[in-house]
Amino acid sequence: MNIAIIGCGYVGSAVAQHWQQKMNFVLTASTTTPTRVSTLEQVAQKVALVKGNDADGLKKVLANQDVVLLSVGAKGADFYEEAYLQTAKTLASILPEFPNVRQLIYTGSYSVYGDKNGEFVDEETTANPSTTNGKIMKETEDVLLSAASEHLGVCILRLGGIYGPGRELIKIFGRLAGTSRPGNGDDVANWIHLDDIVGVIEFARQHNWQGIYNVVDDAHLISREFFETLLTMHNLPPIKWDASLQNNRPYNAWVSNQKIKDAGYQLIHPQMIFK
Numbered sequence: 001m002n003i004a005i006i007g008c009g010y011v012g013s014a015v016a017q018h019w020q021q022k023m024n025f026v027l028t029a030s031t032t033t034p035t036r037v038s039t040l041e042q043v044a045q046k047v048a049l050v051k052g053n054d055a056d057g058l059k060k061v062l063a064n065q066d067v068v069l070l071s072v073g074a075k076g077a078d079f080y081e082e083a084y085l086q087t088a089k090t091l092a093s094i095l096p097e098f099p100n101v102r103q104l105i106y107t108g109s110y111s112v113y114g115d116k117n118g119e120f121v122d123e124e125t126t127a128n129p130s131t132t133n134g135k136i137m138k139e140t141e142d143v144l145l146s147a148a149s150e151h152l153g154v155c156i157l158r159l160g161g162i163y164g165p166g167r168e169l170i171k172i173f174g175r176l177a178g179t180s181r182p183g184n185g186d187d188v189a190n191w192i193h194l195d196d197i198v199g200v201i202e203f204a205r206q207h208n209w210q211g212i213y214n215v216v217d218d219a220h221l222i223s224r225e226f227f228e229t230l231l232t233m234h235n236l237p238p239i240k241w242d243a244s245l246q247n248n249r250p251y252n253a254w255v256s257n258q259k260i261k262d263a264g265y266q267l268i269h270p271q272m273i274f275k
Helices: 010-023 034-040 055-062 077-097 132-145 169-176 194-206 223-233 258-262
Strands: 002-006 026-031 046-049 067-070 103-109 115-121 153-159 161-163 180-182 191-193 211-215 240-242 252-255
Touching: 002 010, 002 055, 010 026, 010 034, 010 194, 026 034, 026 055, 034 046, 046 055, 055 077, 067 077, 077 103, 077 132, 103 132, 103 194, 132 153, 153 194, 161 194, 169 223, 191 194, 194 211, 211 258
Parallel strands: 002 026, 002 067, 026 046, 067 103, 103 153, 115 252, 153 211, 161 191, 180 240
Antiparallel strands: none
């Protein structure tokens, strides 16, 4: 099987490694970063240096592919439209020229739900992003879903916060030990381990998933419990919560993962790993 991974960063590289080692697929990886090329050559047979708005460059990537994984990441808050939406629009415009591509899998974010005040949401809940970048992520989904046809299935994976090897929780949040945070810490955190992202992507490929799927673990801790558990485990001073200040977190929802379970996926790490 020939698979193209467009955007081969933290998630894309891990998937490429899995597919190369376990499945023996022929992989083409794309990146916008020249310094990443030599690293990606270790996990893919072919590496393309191409931007998401380069239609001709992406056409070369799509040639002879069976499956496309779109796993881009923005290089900062100001680059979401370039990384996500422009790439999606370019792909949607050229995919009809490649009837051999039968599935497109996209790794997005649960941030598209917006601020639901901690209420339960699932894939049927109307997405109502509350930030500019959240709206870009939602528009990206819409553009990709519009590319679906009888020949092409489009699968949208709405990922929780991503952590795993090299991106451990303590590395992400250790600097917050002993600091003061706005609010009371009642907002819900939704996370997913890299192992499960790789696992879900492969499961989605195997079973030809189409449509939208939330990819989060079972923990659903509120931020207060999350930080207390993490910082206590590492013998660090706790966070002080200041309820007189409003929590400015733009997305707060209890994200259901029942759909991936009903489809047969079993989480490798249903609970969070704080070590």
